[in-house]
Amino acid sequence: MNFIFDLHQTMMTQKLILVYQGDFTQETTKSILTMAERSLEASEEDPAIKRKVFNVMVEALQNIVKHNEEIDASERRNAAIFLIGKESNRYTIMSGNPIPSTGISPLKETLEEINALDKEGLKDLYKKIIQDATISDKGGAGLGFVDMARKSGEKLWFDFPKMSEDCAFFCLKVNVTKEFAD
Amino acid sequence: MDTLHLEGTEDTPRVTLDKKSGTMEISGRSLPEDSTEFFKPVLDWIEVYAKDPNPASVCVFKLEYFNTASSKLILDVLYALEELPGMRIAWYFHEEDEDMEEAGQEFAELVEIPFDFKTY
Numbered sequence: 001m002n003f004i005f006d007l008h009q010t011m012m013t014q015k016l017i018l019v020y021q022g023d024f025t026q027e028t029t030k031s032i033l034t035m036a037e038r039s040l041e042a043s044e045e046d047p048a049i050k051r052k053v054f055n056v057m058v059e060a061l062q063n064i065v066k067h068n069e070e071i072d073a074s075e076r077r078n079a080a081i082f083l084i085g086k087e088s089n090r091y092t093i094m095s096g097n098p099i100p101s102t103g104i105s106p107l108k109e110t111l112e113e114i115n116a117l118d119k120e121g122l123k124d125l126y127k128k129i130i131q132d133a134t135i136s137d138k139g140g141a142g143l144g145f146v147d148m149a150r151k152s153g154e155k156l157w158f159d160f161p162k163m164s165e166d167c168a169f170f171c172l173k174v175n176v177t178k179e180f181a182d
Numbered sequence: 183m184d185t186l187h188l189e190g191t192e193d194t195p196r197v198t199l200d201k202k203s204g205t206m207e208i209s210g211r212s213l214p215e216d217s218t219e220f221f222k223p224v225l226d227w228i229e230v231y232a233k234d235p236n237p238a239s240v241c242v243f244k245l246e247y248f249n250t251a252s253s254k255l256i257l258d259v260l261y262a263l264e265e266l267p268g269m270r271i272a273w274y275f276h277e278e279d280e281d282m283e284e285a286g287q288e289f290a291e292l293v294e295i296p297f298d299f300k301t302y
Contacts, residue, residue, distance in 0.1 A: 026215040143250040
C-alpha cells in the first residue's frame with residue numbers, strides 16, 4: 001500500500017495538480033479540460049494565463065489522441081500519460097506517449113527548429129505551415145508544437161527515453177509562466 | 183438555397199450560414215476531433231453560395247478558442263470566402279483576449295478580404 005503514499009509524495013514534490021493515465025479520446029480530453037478549467041477558475045487565475053494553459057493543454061491532449069490511433073487497440077489503454085504542474089509563478093503541462101523509434105529523428109528536428117526561433121520566427125513558421133495545403137490528417141506538420149511554443153514563450157523541453165528496440169516514450173514539457181502571460 | 187445551422191457544443195462551434203438573411207456566423211469553441219470532417223459542410227455551403235452570392239456578404243467570427251487543427255480549416259473557409267463579391271470579415275474577440283485579436287490579424291495578413299476587428 002506504500003505506493004499510494006509514495007505517489008502522493010511524488011506529486012507533492014513535483015508540484016503536480018493533475019496526473020492522468022488511461023484512455024485518451026476526445027471524450028476524456030473534454031473531461032480533463034473541464035476539470036482543468038474549473039481548477040483555473042477556482043484559483044482565480046488571470047484570464048491570459050487561463051487561456052494559454054488551456055491552449056497548450058488542448059494541443060498536448062489532442063496530440064496524444066491522434067498518435068494513440070497508431071498503437072494497437074489492445075495496448076492503447078495505458079500507453080500515454082498527461083500531467084499538469086503548478087508552482088507559484090507558472091503552470092507546467094506535460095505529456096508522455098509512445099512513438100516508433102523511427103519517429104524520433106524527424107520529431108527531434110521539428111522541435112529543435114522550433115526552439116531555435118524567436119517570437120517573430122515562430123509567427124513566420126506558423127504562417128508558413130498553415131498555408132501549406134498538404135497538412136495531413138495525422139499531423140499539423142508541427143503546427144501544434146509551434147502554437148505551444150508561442151503560448152509558452154519558452155523553449156519546449158523534450159526527451160525520448162527508450163521503451164524497447166522499436167519504441168520510445170516521447171516526453172514533452174511546456175511551461176506557461178505567469179509573467180510572460182502579462 | 184438551404185441554410186446550414188449547427189448548434190455549438192463543448193468542442194465544436196455554432197455555425198449559421200443563411201443566404202436569405204445574409205447571416206454568416208461561426209462562434210464558440212472549435213476543438214473537434216476531426217476538423218476536416220467538421221468544416222466540410224461549411225466549405226460545401228460556401229461553394230454552393232458562391233454560384234449565386236448576395237452582392238455583399240459579411241462573415242462573423244466570434245470564437246472563444248480554436249485548436250491548431252481548426253486554424254487550418256478556418257483559413258480554408260477564408261480562402262473560399264475570398265472569391266465572394268463585397269466580402270468582409272467581422273472578427274470579434276473578448277476585450278482582453280490578445281491571442282484571439284492576434285489570430286485575427288494573422289488571418290487578415292493571409293487573405294485578400296478586409297477584416298473589421300470588434301470586441302465583445
